Each structure stands twice: as C-alpha cells, then as structure tokens.
Amino acid sequence: MNLIKRFFTGMKQEAEPESSVMAEEVEKSTVAEVSQPEPQPEPEPEPQPEPETETPSNFPVVRSVIQISAISEGVFPKDSAEVLIKAQPSPTGDQCLFTVNRPLMTGNSWFFSDFESAVESSLAEALFCLDDVETALVCESTVTVTRKDKTLVDWVPLAKEVGTAIREALGAGKDLIAEKIISNLPSEEKIREGIQKVIDDEVNPGVAGHGGNISLLAVKGNSVTIQMGGGCQGCSAADLTLKQGIHTSFRKAVPMVGAIFDETDHTAGLNPYFS
Amino acid sequence: MPKVNTFKVKVQTGLQGMSEPVHFNFNNHKLPFENAVGSAESGKVFEGSFDVSSFAHSLTLVGPESGKWEIEKITIEYDCENEKPYTVHFGRVTLDEKTEVNIWQDPPVLAFDV
Numbered sequence: 030m031n032l033i034k035r036f037f038t039g040m041k042q043e044a045e046p047e048s049s050v051m052a053e054e055v056e057k058s059t060v061a062e063v064s065q066p067e068p069q070p071e072p073e074p075e076p077q078p079e080p081e082t083e084t085p086s087n088f089p090v091v092r093s094v095i096q097i098s099a100i101s102e103g104v105f106p107k108d109s110a111e112v113l114i115k116a117q118p119s120p121t122g123d124q125c126l127f128t129v130n131r132p133l134m135t136g137n138s139w140f141f142s143d144f145e146s147a148v149e150s151s152l153a154e155a156l157f158c159l160d161d162v163e164t165a166l167v168c169e170s171t172v173t174v175t176r177k178d179k180t181l182v183d184w185v186p187l188a189k190e191v192g193t194a195i196r197e198a199l200g201a202g203k204d205l206i207a208e209k210i211i212s213n214l215p216s217e218e219k220i221r222e223g224i225q226k227v228i229d230d231e232v233n234p235g236v237a238g239h240g241g242n243i244s245l246l247a248v249k250g251n252s253v254t255i256q257m258g259g260g261c262q263g264c265s266a267a268d269l270t271l272k273q274g275i276h277t278s279f280r281k282a283v284p285m286v287g288a289i290f291d292e293t294d295h296t297a298g299l300n301p302y303f304s
Numbered sequence: 305m306p307k308v309n310t311f312k313v314k315v316q317t318g319l320q321g322m323s324e325p326v327h328f329n330f331n332n333h334k335l336p337f338e339n340a341v342g343s344a345e346s347g348k349v350f351e352g353s354f355d356v357s358s359f360a361h362s363l364t365l366v367g368p369e370s371g372k373w374e375i376e377k378i379t380i381e382y383d384c385e386n387e388k389p390y391t392v393h394f395g396r397v398t399l400d401e402k403t404e405v406n407i408w409q410d411p412p413v414l415a416f417d418v
Contacts, residue, residue, distance in 0.1 A: 090401070090402065092366070092367065092401075092402055092403055092404045093402060093403055093404075094362075094364055094403075094404055094405070094406050095397055095399070095403055095404070095405040095406065096405075096406050097394050097395060097397050097405060097406070098394075098395075099392050099393060099394055099409055100393040100394065100395050113417070114417065114418050115415045115416070115417055115418070116415065116416055116417075116418045117413050117414070117415040118413070118414070119413070120413060127418070185416070188416070188418045189418050191418065192418030193418075
C-alpha cells in the first residue's frame with residue numbers, strides 16, 4: 030500500500046514539478062499513516078539573512094570621496110643661501126613651472142601676457158628678453174612660463190635660460206613686480222564678483238551645451254580656484270576648455286585676475302570620461 | 305594613468321581608531337589588503353600591500369562601516385610599470401561609513417635643477 034502511494038506520489042511529482050510542495054505534503058501524510066511515529070517537533074526555520082536597514086535596495090552605499098593634498102616633503106634644502114630653482118615641464122609640454130626657494134610675489138599672483146605688460150617688473154622684463162618666452166605667471170615662489178614655439182617639447186635649453194634670468198632678476202635688487210601693479214590690485218570681493226559674473230553670463234552658458242558647468246570655489250588675493258562639473262568633469266577636452274576657453278574669458282573680463290587653479294578631480298565620480 | 309604593479313600603504317591612526325579590517329577601493333572594487341600588519345585602532349599603525357597589476361583610474365582608502373576613523377598620516381609607496389618607485393604622503397583625515405579618501409597620485413612629473 031505504501032509502495033503504491035509512493036509510486037503515485039512520484040508520478041504526481043513528475044507530472045507536476047511545479048507543485049513540489051504539495052507532493053511533499055502528500056508523502057509526509059503517507060508516512061504518518063503507515064508508521065505513526067511520535068510527533069516530531071516542527072523543524073526550525075532556516076535563519077534568514079536580516080534585511081539591511083540602511084540600504085533597503087541591493088545597491089551599495091555610494092561613499093563620497095574626500096580629496097586631501099599630498100604633503101610636500103620639501104623641494105629644497107632648508108635655509109640655503111644659494112638661489113635654487115627647479116623646472117617642471119607639464120605633461121603636455123605646453124608650459125613649464127619654475128619653483129624658486131625665494132618668495133617672488135607674496136599673497137597675490139600676476140599674469141604677464143606680453144613684453145609691454147612687463148614694464149617696471151624686473152623679473153618679467155628678464156623673462157621676456159628671452160626670445161621663446163610667450164607668457165609668464167608669477168605666483169608666490171613660482172613662475173609658470175609658456176613658450177612661443179609650440180612644436181618644441183624639450184624644455185631643458187629654455188629652462189636653463191629662464192633659470193639664469195630669474196637669478197639675475199633676484200640679484201639686481203629691483204622690484205620683481207612693478208609697484209603700480211601691486212598698489213592697484215583689486216579686493217578679493219571685486220575679483221569674486223567679476224569672475225562669478227563671467228561664469229554666469231559667458232562660461233556656463235557656453236559649456237552647458239555639453240552638459241558641463243563651472244563653479245568658483247575660492248578667491249585668495251587675486252588668484253581664483255574653480256571646479257569643473259557635469260560633463261566637464263573627466264572630459265578629455267577639459268584641459269583645452271580650461272586654457273583656451275575659461276582662462277581667456279576670465280582674463281578678458283577681469284584683467285587683474287592672477288593664477289587660475291582647477292581643483293577638479295577628473296577621475297572621481299561614478300562615470301568620469303577617464304575611467 | 306600608469307599600470308600599478310604593487311602598492312604598499314602605512315596608516316597611522318590618531319585618537320579615534322576602528323577595529324574593522326582595512327579596505328581599499330581600486331577602480332571601484334572594494335578589497336582587503338594583503339600582508340596586513342598592525343591595526344587601525346587608536347594610536348596604532350596599519351601596514352598592508354596589494355599586487356594590483358592593473359591600470360589605476362582611482363584608488364581610495366575606505367572608511368569604517370560604523371563609527372569614525374581618525375587618520376593621522378597615510379604613506380603610500382607605489383611601484384608602477386615604466387616608472388621609478390615613488391612615495392606619497394597624506395595628512396590628517398577622518399573617515400566614516402559614508403566616506404573614503406583618495407590616495408592615488410600620478411607619478412611625479414620629471415623635474416630638474418636649472
């Protein structure tokens with residue numbers, strides 16, 4: 030009898046595989062009829078994983094990435110009497126950063142666009158005496174130089190000439206930056222207003238077509254720090270946008286603006302171009 | 305965006321530490337460190353490394369799942385393909401369950417004295 034019931038049960042399981050629960054119940058009742066064992070304690074339910082309270086969905090928590098600056102271990106030995114200069118060409122080769130172990134312009138920065146702008150600034154005058162120097166940006170203890178001949182990537186010959194020019198200017202004892210430039214520097218508030226206006230009226234409407242946006246993060250002296258967001262963040266053309274678009278617009282609208290820093294982390298976020 | 309062969313990290317924890325294993329996030333893959341020594345508890349030093357052999361797009365140190373982790377100093381030694389090994393130092397930062405800190409830095413650009 031039991032065997033027959035098992036057979037029918039097996040047939041039922043084969044015929045209705047989707048009703049396996051029902052088939053199991055039939056089998057259990059069959060066993061109970063035949064042997065009538067002692068009542069078994071109900072099997073304990075298998076421990077189910079507790080639902081995550083903080084993340085109801087299966088998506089992982091998206092953490093925000095904190096950016097902190099790396100600690101500089103010191104480019105130069107301390108208290109060196111000698112004028113030390115390090116040259117650091119940019120990866121693209123379009124400009125070279127010169128770091129000096131002396132202050133060149135404290136608290137502010139100045140962009141020299143041509144020889145005429147260098148009048149009475151001994152440092153810039155010395156630099157523009159070099160044939161290949163196109164522009165010079167002086168900020169704290171650094172000078173960033175761009176060259177006229179964009180086809181040359183080897184900076185060593187020009188960098189040595191720039192180094193000599195910086196030393197000569199420092200040794201001459203004249204004003205490195207013209208007094209009239211320093212005395213006419215506008216307040217941070219004026220710089221902020223001017224830059225914010227050009228961002229709102231000119232830059233952001235321009236980059237909005239590509240889903241991008243630019244925001245002004247900070248103004249220190251006449252140096253500004255911006256951040257590129259939206260489609261600009263991580264875009265392969267961000268450097269071009271920054272140097273040929275944003276820099277030009279800023280300097281045209283606010284001629285007194287000095288260094289323009291970009292704080293954008295182009296590899297951060299969920300879907301930057303570079304990743 | 306070089307190919308990272310290996311990197312070693314040394315984390316000095318400040319006053320508030322954590323007892324969880326230390327994880328990093330490489331190109332959005334959260335992983336534990338290999339060769340882990342020490343701990344991230346208060347005042348302790350944690351050291352770990354990882355053989356990556358992959359191109360670095362992002363690398364972060366992940367905060368604890370609960371509580372806060374006050375980091376005093378992070379030192380990372382990178383060994384990248386076709387680059388000289390280089391070391392990067394980061395200062396104080398506090399991490400929690402919603403944050404991670406970027407510890408990736410491209411190899412230093414060649415600089416020379418003039």
